[in-house]
Amino acid sequence: MSEQNSDNSKQENPGGLWARLRRPSKKSLGGLLAVGFVVGVLFWGGFNTAMEATNTEKFCISCHEMYDNVYQEYKETIHYNNRTGVRAVCSDCHVPKDWTYKMIRKIQASREVWGKITGTIDTREKFEAKRLTLARREWARMKSVDSRECRNCHSFESMNKEAQKQRARKQHEMAVEDNMTCIDCHKGIAHHKPEGMTEEDEE
Amino acid sequence: MKKTMIAGAVGALLALGTGSALAAAPDWGKVEGKDITAFYPGVSPLEWIQKGTEHGGARALKKGETCADCHSDEAADMGKKMASGQKIEPTPIAGKAAFIPVKVQAAHDGENLYVRFSWKQPAASGAAKMDDKNPVKIAFMLEAGGKVDLADQSGCWATCHTDSRTMPGADEAKTKYVKGGSLAEGKFYDLHQWRSGENKGFDGYVADKRVMEGGKALVSAEGKKDGDTWSVVFTRKLAGGEGDVKLESGKAYNFGFAIHDDSAAGRFHHVSLGYKLGLDTDGHIKAAKQ
Numbered sequence: 001m002s003e004q005n006s007d008n009s010k011q012e013n014p015g016g017l018w019a020r021l022r023r024p025s026k027k028s029l030g031g032l033l034a035v036g037f038v039v040g041v042l043f044w045g046g047f048n049t050a051m052e053a054t055n056t057e058k059f060c061i062s063c064h065e066m067y068d069n070v071y072q073e074y075k076e077t078i079h080y081n082n083r084t085g086v087r088a089v090c091s092d093c094h095v096p097k098d099w100t101y102k103m104i105r106k107i108q109a110s111r112e113v114w115g116k117i118t119g120t121i122d123t124r125e126k127f128e129a130k131r132l133t134l135a136r137r138e139w140a141r142m143k144s145v146d147s148r149e150c151r152n153c154h155s156f157e158s159m160n161k162e163a164q165k166q167r168a169r170k171q172h173e174m175a176v177e178d179n180m181t182c183i184d185c186h187k188g189i190a191h192h193k194p195e196g197m198t199e200e201d202e203e
Numbered sequence: 204m205k206k207t208m209i210a211g212a213v214g215a216l217l218a219l220g221t222g223s224a225l226a227a228a229p230d231w232g233k234v235e236g237k238d239i240t241a242f243y244p245g246v247s248p249l250e251w252i253q254k255g256t257e258h259g260g261a262r263a264l265k266k267g268e269t270c271a272d273c274h275s276d277e278a279a280d281m282g283k284k285m286a287s288g289q290k291i292e293p294t295p296i297a298g299k300a301a302f303i304p305v306k307v308q309a310a311h312d313g314e315n316l317y318v319r320f321s322w323k324q325p326a327a328s329g330a331a332k333m334d335d336k337n338p339v340k341i342a343f344m345l346e347a348g349g350k351v352d353l354a355d356q357s358g359c360w361a362t363c364h365t366d367s368r369t370m371p372g373a374d375e376a377k378t379k380y381v382k383g384g385s386l387a388e389g390k391f392y393d394l395h396q397w398r399s400g401e402n403k404g405f406d407g408y409v410a411d412k413r414v415m416e417g418g419k420a421l422v423s424a425e426g427k428k429d430g431d432t433w434s435v436v437f438t439r440k441l442a443g444g445e446g447d448v449k450l451e452s453g454k455a456y457n458f459g460f461a462i463h464d465d466s467a468a469g470r471f472h473h474v475s476l477g478y479k480l481g482l483d484t485d486g487h488i489k490a491a492k493q
Contacts, residue, residue: 166273167273167277170272171260171263174263185259199254199256201256203255
C-alpha cells in the first residue's frame with residue numbers, strides 16, 4: 001500500500017525533473033524540437049559556411065606558398081582573365097563540387113595543413129623541388145575522376161569545334177575518338193609545367 | 204579543277220600558237236597558284252616535334268596526322284611566336300620577319316616540271332649578314348613514296364635535326380640528313396636551290412648528309428626582283444640521275460620549301476610545312492600538263 005502510495009506520489013508530483021524528462025508535455029516536446037532544429041540549422045549552416053570559406057580564392061592565397069608561386073602563374077592564364085569575364089578560382093578546379101567528394105577532398109587537405117606547419121614548400125626552392133611530385137598527384141586525381149572539375153564547365157557535347165582553331169579542332173576530334181580526358185593534354189593550362197616531366201607524364 | 208583544265212588548255216594552245224618546241228615556262232598568269240605561308244621555325248627540329256613534353260602535337264604525329272593538318276592556318280602566328288623569342292628561339296633577331304606569304308605555282312609539259320615561287324620582300328632586320336654573298340636564297344625539296352621516316356607527315360622537318368649546323372651547340376660541319384638516308388634505297392630528299400647573289404641554281408639531295416651539287420635534273424633556276432616582289436622559276440626534268448626524284452604523271456610527291464631571307468644562313472630561314480605536289484593528280488599544289 002505504502003509502495004503504491006509512494007508510486008502515486010511520484011506520479012502525482014508534476015514538479016519532478018525526471019518525470020518531466022521521461023514524460024515531456026507536448027509543449028516542451030515541441031520546444032525541444034524547435035530548439036534542436038534551430039541549433040541544427042545553425043550548426044549545419046555554420047559548418048558549410050566555414051567549409052565554403054576555405055573554398056575561396058582569398059583563403060587559398062592567404063598562404064604565401066600559394067600566393068607567391070601558383071597564383072602568380074595562374075594570373076597569366078585564361079582561367080583568370082578572359083574576354084567573357086568568367087573566372088575559375090582555385091577550388092573550381094581543385095575541389096569537387098559534389099558534397100561527398102568535397103568532404104573527402106577536404107579531409108585529405110589536412111595533409112596540406114600539416115605541410116604548411118612543417119614548411120615543406122615554404123621557399124621557392126623547396127616548392128620547385130617538390131613541384132613535379134605535387135603536380136603528378138593532382139594530375140592523377142584529375143585523371144581518376146575523368147577531369148570531373150573541368151567538366152563542371154566544359155564538355156565535348158557543348159563544344160562547337162567549328163569555331164575552334166584548326167589545331168584545337170583536330171586535337172579534340174582525336175580526344176573524343178580515343179576516349180581521352182581533359183587533363184591528358186591540358187597539363188599546365190593554369191600553372192607552369194614542372195621541370196623534369198617525362199614522356200610518361202604526357203601519355 | 205575546271206580552272207586548272209582551262210589553264211592547261213590555254214597553255215597548250217599558247218604553246219602551239221607560238222610554235223615553241225623548246226622547254227618553255229608556262230604562262231604563269233594562267234597557272235593556278237597555292238598560297239603558302241613560310242614561317243620562321245626557331246629551334247624546332249624533328250626531335251622536338253616528336254617530344255610530347257614540348258610539342259602538344261607529338262601525339263597527333265604518332266597517330267599519323269601531318270603538320271599541315273593542324274598548323275597550316277596558323278603558320279603566321281607560329282612564326283611570330285618564334286621570331287620574337289617567345290617560344291623555342293634562344294637567340295631571336297630583332298626585326299626578323301616572322302613569316303612570308305608565298306605563292307607557289309607548278310606545271311609540267313611531259314618533259315619538264317616548272318615551279319614558280321613569288322613573294323614580297325619583307326623589311327630587312329638590319330642584323331649582321333650571315334651569308335653576305337646572297338641576300339636571298341630559296342630551296343625546295345621533293346620526296347617520293349614516303350620512304351623517309353615521317354616524310355609523308357612532316358615535310359622538310361624529316362631532314363632537320365637538333366645536331367645540324369646552326370642549331371644551338373651543334374657541330375658547324377654537320378649538315379641536314381635523313382634517318383637511314385640512302386640513295387640506293389630511295390631514302391632521300393631531292394633538293395634544288397637558287398641563290399640571288401651568285402644567281403645560280405643548285406641541284407643536290409639530302410640522304411646521310413646534304414649534297415648541294417651533282418644532280419642531273421635541274422635545267423635552270425632563274426630569279427628576279429620586280430619592285431619589292433621576288434619571283435623564282437625552277438625548270439627541272441621529270442627524269443633525272445642519282446639523287447633526283449623521278450617524277451611521273453598521276454603521282455603526288457612530298458614537297459616543302461624554304462627561303463633564306465635577309466642574308467640568312469642555316470636554320471635562320473623561313474620554311475613551309477610539308478605539302479603534296481601532284482602531277483596531274485590531287486595535291487596541295489597541282490602541276491597540270493600544259
